Amino acid sequence: MPDPFGVDLETARRRRSLKWRRYPEDVIPLWVAEMDFPVAPVIAQRLGDLLERGDFGYPPEPPEMATSEFREAVAGWMQSRHGWIVDPEMVSITPDTMRVLEIAIAQLSEPGDPIVLTDPVYHPFRTVIEDAGRVPLWVPMVHDGGRWELDVGALAAAFAREEVRLYLHCNPHNPTGTVFTVDEMRTIADLADRHSVIVVSDEVHADIGYGARHVPFATVAPTAAERTITASAASKAFNFAGLRCGYAIAGSQDLHAKIRSVPTRQRKSISLPGYEATIAAYTDGSPWLGDVNGHLLRMRDHAVGRLTAIDPSLVPSIPAATYLLWTDWRQVEVGSDPAAFLLERARVALSQGRDFGPSGEGFLRLNFGTSRAILDEAIDRIATALDGV
Numbered sequence: 001m002p003d004p005f006g007v008d009l010e011t012a013r014r015r016r017s018l019k020w021r022r023y024p025e026d027v028i029p030l031w032v033a034e035m036d037f038p039v040a041p042v043i044a045q046r047l048g049d050l051l052e053r054g055d056f057g058y059p060p061e062p063p064e065m066a067t068s069e070f071r072e073a074v075a076g077w078m079q080s081r082h083g084w085i086v087d088p089e090m091v092s093i094t095p096d097t098m099r100v101l102e103i104a105i106a107q108l109s110e111p112g113d114p115i116v117l118t119d120p121v122y123h124p125f126r127t128v129i130e131d132a133g134r135v136p137l138w139v140p141m142v143h144d145g146g147r148w149e150l151d152v153g154a155l156a157a158a159f160a161r162e163e164v165r166l167y168l169h170c171n172p173h174n175p176t177g178t179v180f181t182v183d184e185m186r187t188i189a190d191l192a193d194r195h196s197v198i199v200v201s202d203e204v205h206a207d208i209g210y211g212a213r214h215v216p217f218a219t220v221a222p223t224a225a226e227r228t229i230t231a232s233a234a235s236k237a238f239n240f241a242g243l244r245c246g247y248a249i250a251g252s253q254d255l256h257a258k259i260r261s262v263p264t265r266q267r268k269s270i271s272l273p274g275y276e277a278t279i280a281a282y283t284d285g286s287p288w289l290g291d292v293n294g295h296l297l298r299m300r301d302h303a304v305g306r307l308t309a310i311d312p313s314l315v316p317s318i319p320a321a322t323y324l325l326w327t328d329w330r331q332v333e334v335g336s337d338p339a340a341f342l343l344e345r346a347r348v349a350l351s352q353g354r355d356f357g358p359s360g361e362g363f364l365r366l367n368f369g370t371s372r373a374i375l376d377e378a379i380d381r382i383a384t385a386l387d388g389v
């Protein structure tokens with residue numbers, strides 16, 4: 001049987017998604033967070049059924065926002081995979097994960113308000129804050145030689161500010177791959193409680209991890225749920241980001257009502273294929289997810305080993321989750337723009353670190369969600385480019 005994760009460069013290049021089309025054909029793209037593999041067979045089957053029926057009409061839509069089948073699939077997954085009992089009634093379907101953050105910002109803060117986020121973090125966090133006329137309030141992450149952690153003192157100071165009402169949490173953390181511990185999150189939950197801050201917890205990477213248990217933020221303390229909106233989608237772990245379907249899980253009736261009271265067009269625009277794919281993933285996708293996690297663990301270790309052999313300073317920390325590696329280029333002779341250097345000299349595209357926050361200067365994010373052959377080709381090219389400096 002062919003290796004489902006053994007995609008070769010020629011096949012990958014035929015993909016028509018943004019990852020493979022942004023750069024010229026000779027560039028190996030290890031940037032945006034999608035993988036190079038076909039979707040799980042159970043998802044392909046569901047999508048094939050739609051195709052066979054020519055079933056591309058409007059998806060289920062408001063006022064329910066999600067049929068009970070969808071909401072129950074989400075709740076069932078949370079319980080079986082993360083031990084989290086979710087009331088299906090508190091699930092609202094949205095076009096994607098980021099829309100949940102947009103809705104929360106619109107409903108729970110005012111123009112001009114500071115919104116707390118970590119530095120670094122997935123760069124659209126900053127964009128959604130700024131696009132809504134709010135102001136990013138960065139809280140640094142600290143690197144103690146092992147993993148990146150939150151600077152709790154800085155977080156406490158940020159939460160203590162009178163105008164702060166919202167914190168955008170990312171766990172597992174993109175780009176560093178940190179999985180926050182229960183104790184760390186309890187500290188955040190206590191601070192949120194003390195200062196009446198609502199936490200929007202983006203957990204879209206929860207299902208890709210390498211041993212550290214993912215704990216939903218809403219479950220870490222008795223008071224956590226009522227201050228938490230969880231944002232997620234099946235599309236990251238199951239690799240169908242283009243199908244547009246995510247969801248919010250409100251931790252209280254009040255937050256649920258706030259989500260539901262945005263104009264319906266802001267919550268619509270999901271696609272029927274995305275809706276169906278999510279149900280298939282959360283109902284029957286577990287075995288495939290186990291396989292992809294196994295493959296990604298091997299790719300993580302391979303990438304870390306090879307990059308460390310080139311220069312140990314390139315890999316300050318090994319991600320406990322996500323298929324993203326936060327690499328540090330500050331000690332390597334590649335000039336002030338390592339992304340441009342690698343694009344030009346190695347024909348490999350990584351994500352620009354400074355986009356992820358002020359501390360990202362000199363860092364690049366590498367996506368190892370690909371085959372060993374493609375990863376090796378990219379790292380060979382990087383090694384050759386570095387040899388030439």
Ligand SMILES: Cc1ncc(COP(=O)(O)O)c(C=O)c1O
Binds near residue numbers: 033098
């Ligand atoms: C932390 C995080 N949140 C959200 C997203 C985007 O998800 P969506 O396309 O569902 O908005 C990504 C994509 O990489 C991500 O890494």
